[in-house]
Amino acid sequence: MEKEELLKQGRNPIHLICPQCGSAARYDIADRVYHCAFCGSDTSPGEQLDKSRQWQKLRQKKLKEDVKLSSTLLYSCPGCGAKVIVREGEALGTCSFCGGSLVRREYTGNDAFPESIIPFRISLEDAREKLKKWNRTKASLKVKKALSKHIDDLEAYYLPYQFVRGPIECSISRDMSERTYRCGSYVDEIVVNASRQLNNEVLDAAEPFDFEECRDFNFGYVADHKVKIQDIDDQELLRRSKEEVTKDCRKPIEKAMHSTGISIHADNGELERLPLLLPMYVIRKPGLDVAVNGQSGKIAVSLNETIDVNRFWFVEPLMTMLILGLIALFWSKDLELGLLTMAVVGCIAFTAFGQDRSSHPMLKVYTSDRSGKGEKQISPVFREQTEEGTVNVEISFFPLSRIIFYTIGIILFNAMSALLAIFFQWCRDLPISDLHLLYAGLWLVISVPMTFIFWIAFLRRDIFDCPVVKQILPNGKRRRIRDKKGEANIRSFIDFFRKFEIEEFWAGMLLLGLPTLMFVMSVYLIMTG
Ligand SMILES: [Zn+2]
Numbered sequence: 001m002e003k004e005e006l007l008k009q010g011r012n013p014i015h016l017i018c019p020q021c022g023s024a025a026r027y028d029i030a031d032r033v034y035h036c037a038f039c040g041s042d043t044s045p046g047e048q049l050d051k052s053r054q055w056q057k058l059r060q061k062k063l064k065e066d067v068k069l070s071s072t073l074l075y076s077c078p079g080c081g082a083k084v085i086v087r088e089g090e091a092l093g094t095c096s097f098c099g100g101s102l103v104r105r106e107y108t109g110n111d112a113f114p115e116s117i118i119p120f121r122i123s124l125e126d127a128r129e130k131l132k133k134w135n136r137t138k139a140s141l142k143v144k145k146a147l148s149k150h151i152d153d154l155e156a157y158y159l160p161y162q163f164v165r166g167p168i169e170c171s172i173s174r175d176m177s178e179r180t181y182r183c184g185s186y187v188d189e190i191v192v193n194a195s196r197q198l199n200n201e202v203l204d205a206a207e208p209f210d211f212e213e214c215r216d217f218n219f220g221y222v223a224d225h226k227v228k229i230q231d232i233d234d235q236e237l238l239r240r241s242k243e244e245v246t247k248d249c250r251k252p253i254e255k256a257m258h259s260t261g262i263s264i265h266a267d268n269g270e271l272e273r274l275p276l277l278l279p280m281y282v283i284r285k286p287g288l289d290v291a292v293n294g295q296s297g298k299i300a301v302s303l304n305e306t307i308d309v310n311r312f313w314f315v316e317p318l319m320t321m322l323i324l325g326l327i328a329l330f331w332s333k334d335l336e337l338g339l340l341t342m343a344v345v346g347c348i349a350f351t352a353f354g355q356d357r358s359s360h361p362m363l364k365v366y367t368s369d370r371s372g373k374g375e376k377q378i379s380p381v382f383r384e385q386t387e388e389g390t391v392n393v394e395i396s397f398f399p400l401s402r403i404i405f406y407t408i409g410i411i412l413f414n415a416m417s418a419l420l421a422i423f424f425q426w427c428r429d430l431p432i433s434d435l436h437l438l439y440a441g442l443w444l445v446i447s448v449p450m451t452f453i454f455w456i457a458f459l460r461r462d463i464f465d466c467p468v469v470k471q472i473l474p475n476g477k478r479r480r481i482r483d484k485k486g487e488a489n490i491r492s493f494i495d496f497f498r499k500f501e502i503e504e505f506w507a508g509m510l511l512l513g514l515p516t517l518m519f520v521m522s523v524y525l526i527m528t529g
Pocket residue numbers: 018019020021022023036037038039040041
């Protein structure tokens with residue numbers, strides 16, 4: 001009886017609502033519960049998951065009964081494995097995805113029907129018109145050439161997807177750092193393509209969808225359009241879903257970590273997964289993949305070309321090289337010294353910055369607009385292990401205090417010989433104007449490269465190995481958590497020299513002997529001339 005009630009209520013779990021009052025609920029990432037702003041009640045992710053599974057089970061049972069009554073037929077393609085449901089009597093030609101011929105099949109228990117659907121909003125004629133117009137006015141020459149003769153091949157399909165939602169916990173590592181960060185994130189309205197034949201990237205690019213228009217599936221929808229059902233196994237679907245989830249929470253984490261060079265390991269075992277159908281117009285030809293969103297009209301086209309994602313990593317070392325080279329040039333007014341500095345700095349910078357970079361080829365997809373689900377994304381919340389257990393924290397890498405500390409440190413270090421000479425002069429009660437401050441340059445010749453090496457080996461790592469961590473207290477205030485500092489720095493310092501295969505002894509000599517000599521000479525010459 002209770003089950004009958006639930007079914008009658010027909011609350012599709014894709015619409016996230018408060019079980020107490022039926023208003024919209026939202027996930028609170030700090031407290032890790034779904035919160036209803038209207039009545040104030042909280043639902044745990046586990047409860048939400050149970051409700052969702054229960055609903056799915058009941059819907060599946062009903063759909064299995066309905067299919068017997070529906071006048072629909074199932075066809076499958078021996079070539080590519082596509083499974084298509086059409087209404088009885090519809091003439092089916094060749095497979096839209098590989099061109100093979102379709103075979104009629106009986107429904108089996110394995111043919112899972114999606115429980116939800118977003119209906120088409122745009123007609124086939126309108127979609128073709130949109131595509132034609134875009135191709136005429138906005139598309140690049142290459143796309144025009146490939147697409148023009150195929151626009152009339154555009155076909156309407158309800159495509160199988162899986163809707164994924166829920167909280168996840170991630171551990172993150174960042175390039176140039178040995179620290180592991182932990183954060184809680186939340187994904188919602190992720191749809192994973194459950195078709196073998198269609199290109200993930202192209203379908204992704206045709207998103208987003210408006211889930212307000214999501215309905216319960218019934219076989220009536222087959223009367224209007226062909227329905228493609230899932231044809232990959234559950235394991236593959238799970239793999240794709242993990243990939244999409246990681247991709248989705250990547251952007252806000254990249255922002256928080258100040259780097260695109262991060263790797264995320266997401267623990268996403270307990271997410272809500274709901275099969276659903278989405279309206280899409282597609283063209284599938286060799287070397288051409290087109291998807292037009294049947295709800296919004298967004299166009300995505302791929303010609304199977306790939307591009308390199310990490311192609312801008314060299315900006316940082318190049319800038320460092322130019323800036324330090326130009327400083328040397330202006331200070332010395334000597335072209336050769338300037339170029340030499342540039343060459344030396346360039347060698348070190350490219351080696352140091354380029355070490356962890358690898359390039360990832362990515363499929364190039366042309367789209368009619370860049371809309372995404374951007375503003376709907378929830379920023380991640382970082383967590384740290386303390387004596388009190390796991391707490392929510394705020395992490396910052398560039399607090400003002402640290403910037404000031406570093407800047408003063410660097411200035412003091414480089415001006416050390418001049419400052420010491422001035423101090424001696426002051427102690428001896430002699431006029432400062434007698435000093436030959438030009439000889440401070442002798443120390444700068446060694447201190448500037450040292451600052452640079454320190455920056456790469458110590459400070460730059462230090463920033464991300466030892467961030468400023470502040471606990472977020474229940475009353476909204478922040479409390480600083482002290483980190484075990486030092487250890488990581490020394491390790492990275494030694495590693496840096498190991499990389500150039502310099503023995504630690506020689507590194508020590510180079511680091512202490514030569515600078516000390518230059519420093520003493522610099523101070524001496526400033527004072528005596
Ligand atoms: Zn409520």
